[in-house]
Amino acid sequence: MEALSLSYPAVGAIAAAFIAGLTSLLVTILAKDHKVSEFRQEWINDLRNDAAELVSHLSITSLILRYQQMLGDAGKDVPQVEMATYKEFVVAQACILRIRMRLNPKDHSGLLEALQKLDFGPEGTLHHHPHTLRAFTEEVRKVISSEWDSIKKGEPWVRAVKFSAIATILLSVCAVGWKLVAS
Template structure:
């Protein structure tokens, strides 16, 4: 039956039809393979960049938590020490109680300070981001130095300013999570362009084949 149909096409439609039909099939197969390859590659990129976005979201959550812990610890230390400094009749017993009460906040502040410093890069490649990071880190060190100098009122004010400086950093990272990683955006746009070019190329070849 197949041989009969082939002979029928050759006799009534001509060998040119068979050649054109074979070319169309070949073009379709190549185009389908290219499109499948593009989407497979895009799927790999999306999976990888989605995992990076998840890590970035965890980074944001941890940084927010560490800043909150640091500011809260500084506030507690400043308030408790101001009360202690205003005590006119301190005793050895009250000093021991005060020192015990200070140990956990001091430890929390020191731990949060170190974690925050490790998370932020003062030499960020992004020129706008590097200024924001440096301002934040300068203020972070300022808060610590004020506490060391027993300037607790000033330390509390600086801690509030630290909160304000943290907002642009957290916002920018959140925007990066929402818009997707750079490689994902490039791959997504590149795949769309390549798909469009492939469709245009197929349309031109088909137009030449049947128009000629």
């Protein structure tokens, strides 16, 4: 019985096909990772915009209410600003809802707790202490920083695939080089 032997051209063709397949897989994974990073970047920008809009509207509302209270305490006529306050309330409530729908309760519990303190539900109020607004802003910064780190590093499974692909290619090159040197 004659042993099956592979010639160098056949081994080369098989190795080339294997490397081409790995390269194609790696390119596909990197393209997907890039698209996920784009979506995450958009998510970060939207969260930042909504948080800034929310804090600015709540700050304006607090200033309006303090101004009304100061005038009332001084015995002066209080201008009718209910309509302005109502508009601020509507915009702030929309921001709160958009932010809440973006967040995952498992991953963003600190920000959701800070957001709950700003909500106008049964326990909420239109007057917010600056400390509460700063605490919310700090929680937003933490979430954005964490998401930026994820973008920079990439998803853990993508890093593992990249490492595996590079290791496989290097091992393949070393094996082919050793085979050439040994013969």
